[in-house]
Amino acid sequence: MSQGSGVSVDPIFLDGSDSYQPPLPGTVGSVLTAATRKLPASAGPVAELELFLALPPVPDARLVGLTWPGQASAKPLSSGAVLLPEATVTRRRFDSHGDGDVLIDQDVRLTDDGGDLVRQASASWCASRASVPAPDPATDEIASPAWGEALAVRLGSDPAFTSSVSTFDGSIGLASRSSAGLAVVEFRIYRGTIIETGRKSLDGATYAVEADALTWAELITGRHDDYVRFAARGLFTVRGSGFQYLRLTKTMRIMVWHARKMGQEARRG
Amino acid sequence: MGSADYLDIDGRLGFVETYGSGRPVLCVHTAGQHGFQYRYAARAIAERGFQAIVVDLPGHGRSEPAADSPVSDLSWYGDWCIRVLRELSVDRPYLLGCSIGGKIVLDIGTKVPDELSGMVSMAAYGQRGSKGRSARPWGLEDSGSPSNRERSFYGHAALVGRSCPPEVTQMIAEMHAREDWQITVPDQTAWGRQDIWDSLPKITCPTYLVVGEDDFGVPVARVKATAARIPGARVATLPGVGHYPMEELPDFADRFVRWIAELEER
Numbered sequence: 001m002s003q004g005s006g007v008s009v010d011p012i013f014l015d016g017s018d019s020y021q022p023p024l025p026g027t028v029g030s031v032l033t034a035a036t037r038k039l040p041a042s043a044g045p046v047a048e049l050e051l052f053l054a055l056p057p058v059p060d061a062r063l064v065g066l067t068w069p070g071q072a073s074a075k076p077l078s079s080g081a082v083l084l085p086e087a088t089v090t091r092r093r094f095d096s097h098g099d100g101d102v103l104i105d106q107d108v109r110l111t112d113d114g115g116d117l118v119r120q121a122s123a124s125w126c127a128s129r130a131s132v133p134a135p136d137p138a139t140d141e142i143a144s145p146a147w148g149e150a151l152a153v154r155l156g157s158d159p160a161f162t163s164s165v166s167t168f169d170g171s172i173g174l175a176s177r178s179s180a181g182l183a184v185v186e187f188r189i190y191r192g193t194i195i196e197t198g199r200k201s202l203d204g205a206t207y208a209v210e211a212d213a214l215t216w217a218e219l220i221t222g223r224h225d226d227y228v229r230f231a232a233r234g235l236f237t238v239r240g241s242g243f244q245y246l247r248l249t250k251t252m253r254i255m256v257w258h259a260r261k262m263g264q265e266a267r268r269g
Numbered sequence: 270m271g272s273a274d275y276l277d278i279d280g281r282l283g284f285v286e287t288y289g290s291g292r293p294v295l296c297v298h299t300a301g302q303h304g305f306q307y308r309y310a311a312r313a314i315a316e317r318g319f320q321a322i323v324v325d326l327p328g329h330g331r332s333e334p335a336a337d338s339p340v341s342d343l344s345w346y347g348d349w350c351i352r353v354l355r356e357l358s359v360d361r362p363y364l365l366g367c368s369i370g371g372k373i374v375l376d377i378g379t380k381v382p383d384e385l386s387g388m389v390s391m392a393a394y395g396q397r398g399s400k401g402r403s404a405r406p407w408g409l410e411d412s413g414s415p416s417n418r419e420r421s422f423y424g425h426a427a428l429v430g431r432s433c434p435p436e437v438t439q440m441i442a443e444m445h446a447r448e449d450w451q452i453t454v455p456d457q458t459a460w461g462r463q464d465i466w467d468s469l470p471k472i473t474c475p476t477y478l479v480v481g482e483d484d485f486g487v488p489v490a491r492v493k494a495t496a497a498r499i500p501g502a503r504v505a506t507l508p509g510v511g512h513y514p515m516e517e518l519p520d521f522a523d524r525f526v527r528w529i530a531e532l533e534e535r
Contacts, residue, residue, distance in 0.1 A: 013426065013435035228427035229485050247415040253423050 011160075012257055015225040021267045022223075026058045026104070026132055028092060028139040029221025029263075034085045036113070039077055048077065048110070052121045055087040057104045058131045064103070065124035067179035082113045087123070090178060090213035092132070092140040102132045105178060107214040122179035122213075138266040141183065142216045142259075143176035145199050148185030152197040154258045155187075161258070164251040166192040170244065171201040172251070173208030176216045184208065207240035209252065219256065220263050227256045271312070271321075275331075276356050278349065284331035285353060286323040289315025292386065293362040295354060296323045297346075297370030299392075299513070300460060301421075301453030303330025305444060306367070310515040313522030322362070324353055326373075328452045339409075339455035343369060343463045347376035354384075363529060364388035367515060368487075369460050375495075378472035379465055387475035387532045389525065392484055392512050394491040395469045395498065398461030408454040421453070422446040425512075430483035432509030433517045441516055469498035475532035476502040481510030481517070501535055503528075 023029035032055040039047050053063060077083070091105040104127055110119040141147055155161045173186040186205050188196040211219075215235045219227060230236055238245045245252070271288040286304055288311045296307045296314075304311075304323035311321035326346050328334040340346065350373060354362060363386050366374035371393025378388055407413035426442035476499050480492040489506055496502040505528065507514060515521050 009435045009439055012423075013439050017431070224431060226427075228424055232427075232485060243415060246420065249416045249419040249423060 012225075012253055015257070016260065016264045017223045020223040021264065023089075023139070023221045023267065024133045026089065026127075027136055028089050028142070029217045030057075030089050032057070032087045036082050036084045039079055039081045039083065048119060051083060051085045051110055052108045052119075052123060054085050055106070055108065057087070057089050057106055057125055058127045060131045061104060061125035061127040063123060064126045065122075065179065067122040069120070077118065083110045083118065084113075085110055088214055088217060090122075090217045091142070091180070092135070094129075094135050094140070099129050101126045102129055104132070105180065105213065107212075107217075124179065136263075136266050138262040139217075139221055142213070142220055143174045143183040143185050145185050145197065148174070148187065148197045150262060151255070151259055152187060152194045154262060155255065156194050158254065158258065161251065161254045162192040164248065164254060165189050168192075168244075168248065168251075170206030171204065172248070172255075173205030173210075173240075174255075175208050175210040175239075176213050177210065178213035182210075183213075205240055207238055207242065207245045209236055209238055209245070211236045220259050225256060225260060227253065271315075276353060278352050278356065279336060281327060281333045281336060283327060283333070283349070283353065284325040285357070286311070286321075288312055288321040288323070289319055291315070291318040291320050293320045293322055293359045295350060295359070295362050295364050295374075296321055296515075297350065297364070297366035297373050298324075298326065298329065299368035299370055300456035301329070301445065301448035303332075305330065306513065306516055310521045310525070314525055317522055317526050319363075322353075322357065322359065324350065326350075328449075334452075339451055341455035341458040341462065343372050343459045344376050346373045346459075347380065350374075350377055351381060361386045365391075365515075365525065366393070367391040368393060368512060369456050372460065372463050372465075375469070375472065376463070376465055378474060378476065378499075379468040380471075382471060382473040385474040387477070387529065388472075389477045389479060389528050391479040391514050392481065392487045393478070393495075394487065395463075395465045395495040396491060397464045409451060414450065414454075417450050418446045421448060428484060428486055428512035430481050430507075430509050430511035430517050432483075433511065437517065441513055466498070469495060470500065472499045472502070475535050477505060477528045477532055478502055479505045479507065479514060479528070481507045481512060481514060483509060483511040486512060503531060 034054050087106045087108045090107050093103040104125045106123045108121045108123055109117055112118050169190050171186045171188045173184055176183045186201045187194050188201040215230055271286050273286045275282040298306045303325040307323045311323050314321045325332040328338050364374035371390040374388045374390050422442045425445035426438050429438040429441055478492050478496045480487055480489050493504055496504045510517050
């Protein structure tokens with residue numbers, strides 16, 4: 001007998017990694033990497049800035065914003081330092097008509113030759129609609145009300161989810177931090193039913209699970225469901241009732257599972 | 270077929286299974302768990318010329334709780350294992366442990382290195398845990414620690430390596446979900462507290478440290494730093510493997526035999 005034979009596998013362990021399809025270039029979760037660059041002798045902010053801007057998400061993108069957090073605690077970069085720029089798309093915002101320019105947010109990281117992160121910035125780009133892959137409501141604006149409504153439809157039809165919240169009366173929030181601010185969606189739940197989804201419930205969230213936009217993008221579009229690993233690293237934080245968050249452990253796992261599944265199905269068409 | 274017995278140690282019964290009749294190997298489980306974790310590996314190790322001796326630590330599995338339970342000191346468990354070996358008159362055993370079991374065999378190695386043939390310590394290191402975890406009395410209260418079962422289920426599933434089949438991952442998670450928190454929480458406290466850094470050079474028996482690259486709870490760098498303080502210690506890093514090599518790897522026994530052969534070449 002082999003280990004685990006005959007076991008009916010909980011869908012939560014079928015994270016889609018065996019049939020994984022990575023995000024299309026230019027969509028949320030897609031990663032661009034440049035060749036390593038050696039900082040010139042005149043290393044300074046300008047040289048670092050050039051590295052941050054080395055990886056536009058699509059060829060015709062124009063830079064419209066750059067958030068470059070204070071690096072006071074970071075070690076200074078010396079001339080000759082070898083750095084690897086890497087950029088991940090974290091959000092795409094299409095205009096309501098779908099035919100205007102597209103706003104694309106990127107998280108840009110510079111790592112040294114030892115693999116350590118030494119600089120990080122958020123860049124916003126504007127690109128023509130024609131140069132950008134088609135909208136993907138499952139990943140374009142994670143933690144937005146529209147994204148939440150699509151997720152709520154799936155959750156509402158999953159008996160595992162409704163059962164897990166059958167004794168809950170409150171609101172669960174999911175929040176994503178970025179240079180554009182805090183995107184939040186709240187799910188108002190009563191006795192197993194999501195009765196409202198929106199930016200804010202009347203009494204506010206019982207608890208809200210928050211992470212930066214890069215963490216959400218990697219969680220929702222990555223090969224593996226890394227929620228627990230990310231949480232263990234402190235990448236997710238909880239505001240509000242930590243007790244209720246722990247009580248609804250299974251609920252959170254199911255929500256992440258469906259959010260990832262929603263993205264995977266969209267990518268497979 | 271294996272055999273099983275209860276040993277009376279200080280008035281409390283401890284459960285021990287034995288498989289095979291070759292060179293003895295004491296097998297020690299992870300936090301909150303019991304000898305079940307070696308249910309496949311022990312037989313396979315025995316078939317390869319060893320006598321696998323699988324213990325349930327006090328309060329775990331089929332062993333009675335310690336008189337002074339809860340135990341939150343891995344050194345106490347190390348002393349208990351030494352008592353088991355002496356009760357069974359085991360001569361120069363190998364030690365095999367994982368997680369707290371890995372730390373327990375390191376502890377034993379610092380105390381009686383001359384009585385050992387060698388050891389394989391998995392998913393363990395010799396420093397305090399990353400948070401230097403102190404006692405968490407609220408963790409022993411149901412009111413302070415909701416959904417323990419689900420948290421254990423999903424939390425331990427995430428510790429399993431990515432090359433492990435989902436049905437095996439689920440089994441590992443289900444067995445963790447069945448734990449008694451009055452035992453598991455003190456085990457975790459003990460894991461965080463143990464600090465045998467200064468004693469590691471006393472481990473003079475051949476030693477192999479094994480760590481899964483997917484085990485996010487045990488940084489490879491810490492394991493290598495531990496090995497650097499143990500004379501002649503070797504390190505094996507396992508791609509795609511997490512916190513439970515003896516359950517995750519279908520060829521675990523063959524790997525164990527190779528590790529022992531390498532130690533004996535020393």
